Amino acid sequence: MILRTIQLLFVCLCMLYPVWSEGKTIQANLTSLAEKSGKAVVNISAVRKVDSRERLKELFRLERQAPPFEEFPDRFQSHLNPELGSLQRSMGSGFLISTDGYIVTNNHLVAGAEEITVLLHNDDNPRQAAIVGYDTETDLALIKIDAPSMLSTLAFANSDQARVGEWVLAIGNPFGLDHSVTLGIISAKGRALGAGLFDDFIQTDTSINPGNSGGPLINLSGGVVGINTAIMANGQGISFAVSSNLAKQIVHELRTRGRVMRGWLGVSVQDVDSLMAKALALPSPGGALISGLTPNAAADKAGMHVGDVILRLGYRVIKDSTDLLRTVAAQQPGQETKIVVWRNGLEQHLTVTVGNKDDLFLEQAPHSEQAEKASTLDGLTLRPITESEGKRLGLNSPQGLLVLDVRPGSAAESAGLQPGDLIMQATRRTVRSLKEFSSIVDHARKETGTIMLLIRRGNKDFFVTMALR
CATH class of the missing domain: 2.30.42.10 (PDZ domain)
Incomplete structure (x- = not known):
């Protein structure tokens, strides 16, 4: 009887050994992967000037029922971002894609920032970053730091080859806890959340929190299959990442052109x-x-x-x-x-x-008009629209100023203005000429140091707040 028991135990151990051995191998691989990949993940801090009306709007918005899908800043901003006077700080993640300091992150993290600083892995020295380009349609941005040396990097994987059920790691800075690593699986692919025309999200149950935004979603081969972007506000274990194949195309254009041309x-x-x-x-x-x-x-x-x-x-x-x-x-x-x-x-x-789309406006203007500049708004090249352009936009009379150019690194670029935008109003006053606009800006500069602009981009109208330096 004792001999039979020993034999049975031996058989069971032989059957369990491959499972135990495989488990040890996976654990070793995950440990090595987290250590290696984490070196390319960075902590990003962005400071922006905000209007007091925007803060009040945020306070009331948090009191009402949240929509099912929210970006990280929308749910947690007023809880996490300490305000310094009229300045607001947000924190998130990013990852290096080149040894000379190019970093991929989310646009909502750095949009409109007065200052962007980056902390590298195991480095307490904050480094200033500049925006290379951004794309509001996919919520992606490319920033750059001056590289102190050859930096560790991550490469994009082919997200089309990623499979539902596949293990993935998320590395980021949730709640400021730098280089936190979480493990999960790909729950679904090709999700459309209603964020825009170019929705292509990977759904994952990997634990994602505020501060992970902009960080990488990594497969077990060490390739980036997604950029962590959104969470489901009222759910658990439901997060979303922009697919790497979409991101790779956008990042290439941002790096070569500074903008995405569609x-x-x-x-x-x-x-x-x-x-x-x-x-x-x-x-x-x-x-x-x-x-x-x-x-x-x-x-x-x-x-x-x-x-x-x-x-x-x-x-x-x-x-x-x-x-x-x-x-x-x-x-x-x-x-x-x-x-x-x-x-x-x-x-x-x-x-x-x-x-x-920009050609609809830009090709109509005489060269002399295109050269006109508004001296009161740093970084903006503007001109009034013509009567024919106003008709195409459905306006009863020509109004607004067309943005011809936005200087890189300017306050206008930080506010998210793009060539082809039409400035319809400034501080809720209709704009019809450069002189009128200049007067409004001068007054706003003296009163508040900021100006709120109503922008028409394509068939959408929206407000942006811009700091006047």
């Missing part, structure tokens, strides 16, 4: 359902139905008509309106491509030169 056709489109397909004599639902055209934009110049259904762009079959907009945005402005539309029961083959 293709544009100048069309309003909608999906084609089964009833609409039947009415149009389409064999099956699909494509993007043109419901509006911008005069003299790319689609108009290519001969497209309202009522056309865009079926293919290049070699890509267009599934729906969102698919079209994303496909066009991925094209380089100026690129010539074939396009197939459905018109009067037949396919029509056209050639389109992909446009750039």
Whole structure:
């Protein structure tokens, strides 16, 4: 009986040994991975000037029911960011992608910052960082420090090859606790949270908290599969990261150009359902139905008509309106491509030169007008819009100033202004001329040192607050 028991125990140990051995191997790999990858993760601190009205708005906003998805600053800002007079400090994470000091992070962390400082791994010496470029559509930013030596880096992995259930690490600075490491799995891929047209989020149950924003989500091979960006406000174990394949493309453009240029056709489109397909004599639902055209934009110049259904762009079959907009945005402005539309029961083959949305305004202005500058707002090159531009924007009369250029490192860039923006109001007063704008700015400079601008970008209007230096 004793011999049989010993034999049974021996068999059980033999069966359990491979599991124990594999567990030890995984633990050793995780330890090594955390140690190696952590050297490339940085702590980012950003200081921005805020308007007292913005603080009051934040206080009341926290009292109402939170939306299901929030970015880190939206939920915890007033609790974590100590205010120094009219200054507000936020903290987050980032990671080095080059030995000479380029760092990837979230745009919401550094947008509008007066000062950005970076702490490297095991280094108590804060280093000043400058914004190289940012993209509000994907909430990504690229900043740079002067590298003290050859720095440790992380590389982007192919997020398309990442699998649901795969183990991932998050390294960051939650609540200021620098270089914290958490472990989880990929819960889902390709999530769209309603943040914008270019939503492509990886969902993970890795523990993510305020301060992790901008940090890397790393696979077991040490590659970055995502940039931690958002949490589900009312949930647990539900966090989101921008996919690395999307981020890699954005970061490349920011590093080479300082901005992201997206293709544009100048069309309003909608999906084609089964009833609409039947009415149009389409064999099956699909494509993007043109419901509006911008005069003299790319689609108009290519001969497209309202009522056309865009079926293919290049070699890509267009599934729906969102698919079209994303496909066009991925094209380089100026690129010539074939396009197939459905018109009067037949396919029509056209050639389109992909446009750039800024061109709608910039190409209209005489050179002398483009050269005009507003001396009262550091870093901004402005001009009034023309009557024809005002009509295209749906304005009854020309009003507003067009932003032609934003100087890198200026207060205007920190506030998030971009070429092609239209300044509609300043301190709630309609702007019609450079002289009028100059007067408003001078008054604001003396009174508060800040100015609130109403900006029109594309078909969206929003306010920004800018510090006047």
